[in-house]
Amino acid sequence: MTSTAENSTAPEFDIARAPGCPFDPAPAMRARQKDGPLTRVRLWDGSSPWLVTGHAAHRALLAEQRVSVDHSRQGMPRTTQGSPDTMTDDEMQQLMAMLQDSSVPGLSFILMDDPEHARLRRMVTGTFGIRRMEAMRPAVQRIVDSFLDEMLAGPNPVDLVEAFALPVPSLVICELLGVPYSEHEFFQLHSKAIINRTSTTLQRMEAQIKLGEYLDSLIDEKLTNPGEDLLSALAERVKAGELDRKEAVSMGVLMLFAGHETTANMIALGTLALLEHPEQLAMLRDTDDPKLVASAVEELLRYLTITHGGLLRVAVADFELAGQTIREGEGLIVVNETANRDPAVFADPDRFDISRDARQQVSFGYGPHACVGQPLARMELQVAYPALLRRIPTLRLATDLDKISFKHDGFIYGVYDLPVTW
Template identity: 70%
Template sequence: MTTIPEYDIARSATCPMDPAPAMRARQEEGPLTRVRLWDGSTPWLVTGHAEHRALLGDPRVSVEPARGIPRLSPAEAASMESMAAQEGGSGGIGFIMMDDPEHARLRRMVTSAFTVKRVEAMRPATQQIADDLIDRLLAGPKPADLVEGFALPLPSLVISNLLGVPYDDHDFFQANSRTIINRNSTPEQRGGAQRRLAEYLDGLIGEKLAKPADDLLSGLVERVKAGELTRPEAAQMGVLMLFAGHETTANMITLGTLALLQNPDQAALVRESDDPKLVASAVEELLRYLTITHGGLRRVALADIEIAGQVIKAGEGIIAVNETANRDPSVFPDPDRLDLQRNARLHVTFGYGIHQCLGQPLARMELQVAYTALLRRIPTLALAAELDEIPFKHDGFIFGAYELPVTW
């Protein structure tokens, strides 16, 4: 009888940019294997690129917690059950944990704010934010923490302006966001952070009901007034966009900068080129190479699905691993090499199918601005610590670094 291996997403301390060794080992066994979780369940682990996209695009696959998606820890299971009870079954994370048609109904209400045209109109203001932050960085002491001085405030300012959230409250929403994504948070800690953010956004929505402005939350308020959206739904959508709008991009700025500094020939391509297409391509490759949303996208089969010579039966769990799909050599030759001139557009860092990341045009634009601003304005930018001294976020579902000491 074949022993089913334990699920292990721990990245190597010596190669933190690469997928977890255990996930790579499963990928070598085949694109679809079994893995054992803490509760004894044995969901399917999807490590191949083609299978990843096929399953995430299949309407017979559900994302709803109540249908039985895999839970990665006892704390996560308890948190999901608690938040689902509070939020009417959504798991407290809004429409990203809903199936169509409810998912589509809610998502359509905010899609227009993240179109490429709308996002491009924000580029000059984002560039100004980046330049102002770099001015402060250069005027301050050396070495400096790139996370605190640049990577975290840039997307936080951008999403605050877009939503209509006071940036002065950034310590509050950043701290609660960190609690939600920390795998070691207890159900009480995670639930408390979720409630605090929901109450905070509900308060802002109340203010905008009385005095609307030209921002995304005020747009949701108009939906509430029209009876298309409840106030709790609007608050939860605000939580989702505030959380997703700064946490993931901040970590990508941090790790992307680290990867570029470790590959000076690749950094030079961005620094010395005035071709926006090359910069855009560089961002896609960094998204593929780093895949910061690690740990897998959890789903459950609603019907029997035949794929890769296997049959996933109705009710069985699925974990689609982004970081191995993005290192699939059949799609990305020499996948462990950072190559900014590679065509990496088929990466699945933003997911795939109906739940593909809503804010990806905004993230792309922010990353293009961030990397070029840093490399061009601080051409001598360098790490001020050894790799093994950097405090990586091994405890989170979003990979990154708590600090990144740099000098120039």
């Protein structure tokens, strides 16, 4: 088990970033990394799971078959207090009522182990294949240009999050899934509740129910009137008996919220990082080399690492990792942001350099559970950053850096708003 007497003095798990250093990993996480690639930390409930901070250990653990992503397993780390085992009796009764009154979608295959994980993942992998994403590039370019047209014709200053960073990936994922963009305010609202670290279990469950009910109604429509979109493809699999209805809904919910929240935060936070590094911004703005654009995106992914707070695993058998024996039932927290700043892999890791080879970055995870939508995210970012910087070459912040509100409370890091002018 992860809660053991000998580890009761382990340092606290703390992902708070230092004031004035919004792009850097938490000082506590960097300190643990200096202690070694694999150490113990103490959680709020007194348990002491392993903390994986080194790049090599990170990749080895995420490729390890003797760990589980199933959050219902005994020993899985609970990094926040909004888990069912901390609920009051009244809250538990409300939760049970929700479960009885609605077909609640889960987070699909991302919290499943093989073989079910592999079976479900295969059903969407082709949709996000590199060739198909490249074929979408002209359409994404048109979407990006249309929002930039509106932004340039509108008020100045403007919040880049609301005017550009959030609507671009929202519209892209809507078109890919077959979801009406007119409903974007609805699904953005409930997506935020799911990924906010301060949301209670009931709030997350309610958001998942509402998104699930909405996607379920859309699948109904696709069953009778299919189109050339992912929800139609899932509906066909339901009709063929390859998926049950709840599995299809869960996959739709996952693709909808993950497909816009992550990329939206990367567009906004990446733009801020570029504005704070004007020489790097100029290199990206002025280049015609697609390889440098791709390199810049990899470096932004490495440098910023918006997946915030660690990936959670629990050992289902004993195995060795970084010279330590991980026992069955012990939990592990895998920290992307420190792996991406590992000096053994990235020279001068705290320096932001879009010309560096950052292809070993692990912001999308690694191994069988690596982000299935990463080809889409990469392509969107490769389109969005150059278009924004070239169309608005005088882009600059309309406020001071210390006045920007960062998402320290989210599982996905970013900014709540980004006032810019030109």
